[in-house]
Amino acid sequence: MSSIRVMVWNEGQHEKKHEAVQKVYPQGIHGAIAEGLQEAGYAVQTATLDQPEHGLSEAALEQTDVLIWWAHIAHDQVDDAIVERVHKRVLGGMGLIVLHSGHFSKIFKRIMGTSGNLKWREIGEKERLWVVNAAHPIADGLDDHFELQHEEMYGEPFGIPEPDSLVFVSWFAGGEVFRSGCCWYRDQGKVFYFRPGHETYPTYYDPNVRKVLANAVRWAAPTNGPKITVANRREPLETL
Numbered sequence: 412m413s414s415i416r417v418m419v420w421n422e423g424q425h426e427k428k429h430e431a432v433q434k435v436y437p438q439g440i441h442g443a444i445a446e447g448l449q450e451a452g453y454a455v456q457t458a459t460l461d462q463p464e465h466g467l468s469e470a471a472l473e474q475t476d477v478l479i480w481w482a483h484i485a486h487d488q489v490d491d492a493i494v495e496r497v498h499k500r501v502l503g504g505m506g507l508i509v510l511h512s513g514h515f516s517k518i519f520k521r522i523m524g525t526s527g528n529l530k531w532r533e534i535g536e537k538e539r540l541w542v543v544n545a546a547h548p549i550a551d552g553l554d555d556h557f558e559l560q561h562e563e564m565y566g567e568p569f570g571i572p573e574p575d576s577l578v579f580v581s582w583f584a585g586g587e588v589f590r591s592g593c594c595w596y597r598d599q600g601k602v603f604y605f606r607p608g609h610e611t612y613p614t615y616y617d618p619n620v621r622k623v624l625a626n627a628v629r630w631a632a633p634t635n636g637p638k639i640t641v642a643n644r645r646e647p648l649e650t651l
């Protein structure tokens with residue numbers, strides 16, 4: 412059992428409103444993601460938008476090493492104070508994994524400083540994800556590519572800052588490509604964006620997707636590096 416503590420956050424709105432989504436994810440999207448990570452040996456908790464403080468109290472975040480974020484239709488309902496709290500924790504070292512339509516979440520746009528804009532099409536076409544950085548820990552145990560038979564298309568250009576490392580590029584049957592697995596460093600924290608996961612497809616049961624998420628949690632978990640402190644004057648280490 413890993414000592415890494417994961418919090419899977421899902422807005423949890425589609426599951427309440429749309430039967431097609433309930434059918435695919437009877438335990439919620441967060442439930443399926445949590446199940447995969449538990450199988451990988453992590454200590455996993457879940458939280459949703461409707462809980463007090465969206466389930467992301469100071470105490471809950473204090474006990475979270477890696478936060479996973481799935482959201483789509485309720486970005487504007489996320490309290491700005493919670494966004495601020497999550498942002499601070501990420502800069503302090505908590506890992507953040509943003510999934511699929513989380514590209515438009517307040518927290519992702521805040522951390523990236525960009526629009527998160529992209530092209531999209533929802534006709535259930537095939538997605539092929541290519542590993543473009545074979546040495547990256549998030550690609551551990553994967554073949555050079557894997558496929559999802561039915562997914563929503565996201566197309567470039569994607570409104571993000573240049574990733575510090577790019578792990579996956581997707582090709583879609585309709586012809587577009589997309590930077591599907593992107594890593595950034597932010598102060599002491601690490602951020603991973605992973606594209607697949609439209610709510611009406613069983614993407615979070617896919618063994619390769621589960622492997623990516625398990626690897627991403629390991630990569631994004633805090634490391635014990637030197638602490639970044641507020642600017643303060645210090646004496647030279649050498650005698651000058």
Ligand code: ZN
Binds near residue numbers: 512563609610
């Ligand atoms: Zn979608």
